[in-house]
Amino acid sequence: MASVGTAQEVLSIIHGSKLSAVFQPIVDLRGSSLFGYEALTRGPADSCLHSPIALFESAARYGLMSALEFACRELACRRFTQLNGTGKLFLNVSPMSLVEPGYQRGMTHRILEQLGIPADRIIIELSEQYPLGDYTLMRNATTHFRQMGFQIAMDDLGSGYAGLRAWSELRPDYVKVDRHFIEQVDQEPVKREFLRSIMEIASELGCLVVAEGIETAEQLATVRALGVHFGQGYFLGRPEATPALSTDVLHQLEQAPRQRRLARRSVTIGDLAVPAPSIDERTPLEHVLELLQTHRKLQSLPVLNRQQPVGLIRRAAILELFAGRYSHELYSRKPAGQFMDQSALVVAHSATLEEVSRHLTANGEEPLSQDFIVTRDSEFFGVARTSELLRRITEQQMRNARYANPLTQLPGNVPLHEQLDELLQREEPFTIAWLDLDHFKPYNDHYGYSRGDQVILLVARLIEEYLSGETEFVAHVGGDDFVVVTREPDWRPRMEQLLTRFDIEIPHCYDPDAVAQGGLPGLSRTGEEQFFPLLSLSIGVVQPDPSRCHSHHQVAALAGDAKREAKRIAGSSLFVSRRRQPDCTAARTRRVLAAF
Numbered sequence: 118m119a120s121v122g123t124a125q126e127v128l129s130i131i132h133g134s135k136l137s138a139v140f141q142p143i144v145d146l147r148g149s150s151l152f153g154y155e156a157l158t159r160g161p162a163d164s165c166l167h168s169p170i171a172l173f174e175s176a177a178r179y180g181l182m183s184a185l186e187f188a189c190r191e192l193a194c195r196r197f198t199q200l201n202g203t204g205k206l207f208l209n210v211s212p213m214s215l216v217e218p219g220y221q222r223g224m225t226h227r228i229l230e231q232l233g234i235p236a237d238r239i240i241i242e243l244s245e246q247y248p249l250g251d252y253t254l255m256r257n258a259t260t261h262f263r264q265m266g267f268q269i270a271m272d273d274l275g276s277g278y279a280g281l282r283a284w285s286e287l288r289p290d291y292v293k294v295d296r297h298f299i300e301q302v303d304q305e306p307v308k309r310e311f312l313r314s315i316m317e318i319a320s321e322l323g324c325l326v327v328a329e330g331i332e333t334a335e336q337l338a339t340v341r342a343l344g345v346h347f348g349q350g351y352f353l354g355r356p357e358a359t360p361a362l363s364t365d366v367l368h369q370l371e372q373a374p375r376q377r378r379l380a381r382r383s384v385t386i387g388d389l390a391v392p393a394p395s396i397d398e399r400t401p402l403e404h405v406l407e408l409l410q411t412h413r414k415l416q417s418l419p420v421l422n423r424q425q426p427v428g429l430i431r432r433a434a435i436l437e438l439f440a441g442r443y444s445h446e447l448y449s450r451k452p453a454g455q456f457m458d459q460s461a462l463v464v465a466h467s468a469t470l471e472e473v474s475r476h477l478t479a480n481g482e483e484p485l486s487q488d489f490i491v492t493r494d495s496e497f498f499g500v501a502r503t504s505e506l507l508r509r510i511t512e513q514q515m516r517n518a519r520y521a522n523p524l525t526q527l528p529g530n531v532p533l534h535e536q537l538d539e540l541l542q543r544e545e546p547f548t549i550a551w552l553d554l555d556h557f558k559p560y561n562d563h564y565g566y567s568r569g570d571q572v573i574l575l576v577a578r579l580i581e582e583y584l585s586g587e588t589e590f591v592a593h594v595g596g597d598d599f600v601v602v603t604r605e606p607d608w609r610p611r612m613e614q615l616l617t618r619f620d621i622e623i624p625h626c627y628d629p630d631a632v633a634q635g636g637l638p639g640l641s642r643t644g645e646e647q648f649f650p651l652l653s654l655s656i657g658v659v660q661p662d663p664s665r666c667h668s669h670h671q672v673a674a675l676a677g678d679a680k681r682e683a684k685r686i687a688g689s690s691l692f693v694s695r696r697r698q699p700d701c702t703a704a705r706t707r708r709v710l711a712a713f
Contacts, residue, residue: 127179130164136158136159137358138193138358140155140157142349142366143207146341146345147668155209156189156209173185173211187225195232202360205240206234206240207270211243225265226265236267240269240270240290243271259289271284271289274295288322288324292325293329298312299328299330299336304335316343317531325347329350342542343538344534386465390500390501394418398421398452398453399452399454400452402448402450403450405435409435416432417430418432419497421497425495426463427454428458429458461488463491465491465492465493466498470513471510477489477503488502489501527592527599529593533600537672541661546663547603547661548602548604548659549601550584550600551656552599553597553654553657554597555653555655556636557597558642571626573596575622575626582618583614589603589604609658616691619654620689626652632651654689657681659694661697666698678696680692
């Protein structure tokens with residue numbers, strides 16, 4: 118527990134200019150640029166209130182939170198101006214201070230006016246550290262700050278009293294995820310799932326996410342791969358009296374190894390494996406029976422030869438073997454290797470659920486075994502169950518269905534993002550194609566949405582016919598936009614065949630007069646009369662460099678550029694971009710993401 122000073126000590130610090138301000142950088146992880154700084158406060162170095170925790174707890178105890186925070190804000194803004202700080206400045210405000218009798222409305226605005234700092238550079242950061250259940254008061258406070266031109270951030274999401282409710286009630290512009298969920302995020306699946314959920318909610322609410330407490334290169338790589346907007350932590354820069362220079366922060370950002378450890382991806386079979394007792398192939402069968410009788414839930418025992426699996430002992434087979442009258446005399450001393458199932462499935466730790474499912478169902482005449490062996494670096498790792506595999510595959514299918522396009526039932530943006538991040542994490546080469554109809558709006562305006570839907574279904578059918586190989590993933594990302602991710606080598610001739618077939622079939626979607634005229638009259642986007650040719654299909658293709666693309670956002674930027682080039686070509690067209698690494702300009706990426 119932090120030491121608590123007296124009220125007089127707190128007042129002496131507030132009014133005696135004994136506070137000091139430090140600034141910690143906040144980095145734009147998508148645009149690879151310095152976004153701004155969070156202003157933090159320290160008490161006197163020779164005092165028990167040097168720690169901000171002790172200082173603010175003491176102020177809260179004596180009703181001095183409001184006075185302390187105003188002193189901190191004024192000092193931070195003044196020092197930031199003196200040091201020529203750039204970017205946004207995050208200023209902390211605790212909900213408790215807003216209800217103290219001494220709170221003065223508009224004081225922050227007056228401080229900024231005196232120092233010449235524009236309001237749009239300030240982000241008011243509301244901390245969840247001190248509970249406050251009056252959401253009406255909190256909404257009024259955030260409305261007040263917004264009316265003065267400030268943006269709102271919510272701090273420490275997940276650490277305190279009612280984070281999700283506060284998020285939904287206050288609708289902040291930024292939400293900062295508590296460092297607990299960033300610590301070991303590269304190693305713990307539960308924390309990654311939490312972060313993924315936060316990103317999905319943030320997307321729905323139009324909110325930007327800041328990951329606090331990034332302390333290792335692996336954590337940085339993981340949060341970047343998950344698409345988190347901003348990062349903060351010791352790895353990117355410690356709180357300093359002089360704000361870190363942009364060049365120093367970005368140098369550290371670029372030095373981080375571009376690992377994508379377990380980013381947004383499909384579950385591998387290693388995630389399903391559980392530790393299990395194993396035996397050597399020379400183990401007498403009587404010991405095997407003892408193990409099975411001791412561990413009643415054990416359905417199988419892996420059989421190893423120098424840590425490498427060679428088979429599986431099935432519980433049912435051994436119990437049946439020893440059911441006979443003279444079984445113990447006949448089999449007790451026999452080696453387990455003589456009675457193991459040598460055809461038991463053995464799969465690598467990194468195999469996807471889909472790959473293992475194909476192995477299990479490859480021979481339709483063989484019954485599905487309940488257990489199979491998982492290895493890592495060719496050595497025994499654990500045992501996985503078919504029932505758990507089927508459950509996880511069902512969950513994935515339900516998840517895909519949740520995000521499926523209602524018209525085509527093809528997966529939407531979220532499953533696509535997962536697919537891309539999985540490939541990037543594995544640094545596996547792939548090709549991505551963005552398909553988009555040309556002149557679709559005039560067609561929709563003329564014939565109505567029902568016939569427009571029929572055209573979209575035509576494109577979906579042709580994609581399924583020509584681009585549905587074993588390693589191809591098709592997504593319908595909205596309207597008349599489709600995305601195909603492929604690892605097949607012959608994608609180009611099949612895409613050309615698709616375009617030829619589209620041009621043959623599209624006239625059947627028009628009335629005869631329109632076909633004879635070669636198109637339709639309509640209004641341009643500016644409202645001018647214009648003649649539009651028959652619908653055509655543009656395909657932009659790119660092959661991203663997995664070592665230079667951090668997440669699906671950058672892949673989207675590359676694919677979007679390729680699609681735009683394809684649409685510059687008259688008629689149905691295929692454009693293959695030579696670019697393999699993204700332009701990291703944040704503005705360009707944001708423009709593309711609106712449709713991806």
